[in-house]
Amino acid sequence: MSRDREYGPGGGGPGGGGGGGGKRRRRVRRIEFIDYKDVPTLRKFLSPNGKLHSRKRNSADAKTQNKVQAAVKRARFMGLLSYTN
Amino acid sequence: MSDDATAVAGQESDTVKKEPEEFKPQLPSLDPEIEKTTRLYELMLMFDPAEASRTWDKLVEWVNDLIGKRLGQHVLRVDKWADSRKLAYEIKGLKRATYMLVWFRAEPKTTRELEQQIRLEERILRHLLLVHDSEPPGVGQTAEDFDAAAPPPPERY
Numbered sequence: 001m002s003r004d005r006e007y008g009p010g011g012g013g014p015g016g017g018g019g020g021g022g023k024r025r026r027r028v029r030r031i032e033f034i035d036y037k038d039v040p041t042l043r044k045f046l047s048p049n050g051k052l053h054s055r056k057r058n059s060a061d062a063k064t065q066n067k068v069q070a071a072v073k074r075a076r077f078m079g080l081l082s083y084t085n
Numbered sequence: 086m087s088d089d090a091t092a093v094a095g096q097e098s099d100t101v102k103k104e105p106e107e108f109k110p111q112l113p114s115l116d117p118e119i120e121k122t123t124r125l126y127e128l129m130l131m132f133d134p135a136e137a138s139r140t141w142d143k144l145v146e147w148v149n150d151l152i153g154k155r156l157g158q159h160v161l162r163v164d165k166w167a168d169s170r171k172l173a174y175e176i177k178g179l180k181r182a183t184y185m186l187v188w189f190r191a192e193p194k195t196t197r198e199l200e201q202q203i204r205l206e207e208r209i210l211r212h213l214l215l216v217h218d219s220e221p222p223g224v225g226q227t228a229e230d231f232d233a234a235a236p237p238p239p240e241r242y
Contacts, residue, residue, distance in 0.1 A: 040235035
């Protein structure tokens with residue numbers, strides 16, 4: 001294992017190599033199912049004005065962010081969440 | 086040594102690994118032959134609370150009649166999801182609305198006719214029709230249940 005790291009480029013992660021300060025892999029959140037009716041949960045992904053936070057801020061992977069986005073839009077359409085504040 | 090290790094591992098699996106809550110289906114299952122040709126739909130309907138409180142049973146009957154009889158599909162469950170819930174913004178001059186949630190299985194080709202009928206029905210302020218691959222969690226929960234299960238306040242601010 002350690003030999004890999006020493007000699008080969010194979011084992012290196014992102015940002016490996018000289019210079020220190022490499023890229024750090026983000027921890028992401030994955031939610032299998034999010035309900036548009038679950039307003040309290042959806043609010044956690046929104047700013048106080050009702051805007052959807054960035055994926056980075058939500059630490060969501062692409063699938064999760066898309067699900068949250070769709071759920072928020074449905075909730076807005078049915079009058080459960082506001083479009084603006 | 087090895088005994089210790091297994092003991093610790095055993096402990097961990099007891100305390101750390103929590104069995105996920107068992108999923109109990111809330112919707113009745115139909116004949117597998119029917120389930121093959123149909124899909125599971127979730128339909129949310131929005132009504133004027135005054136109208137809904139007066140004629141709720143008639144509205145439920147209307148839905149059952151439309152989906153069950155006229156379209157010949159299978160209504161699984163009809164719930165009052167929220168009674169006179171405050172809207173986030175005014176819709177058609179109303180500040181509150183009553184929501185009906187209908188779970189049904191239907192052949193996909195019938196949904197076009199269904200939506201057409203819903204659009205013609207003036208008592209329905211808005212509707213939302215979704216397809217599900219399988220029964221999602223939380224069927225049968227009302228708006229109050231969702232609000233009551235609200236987690237602790239946001240981490241920051």
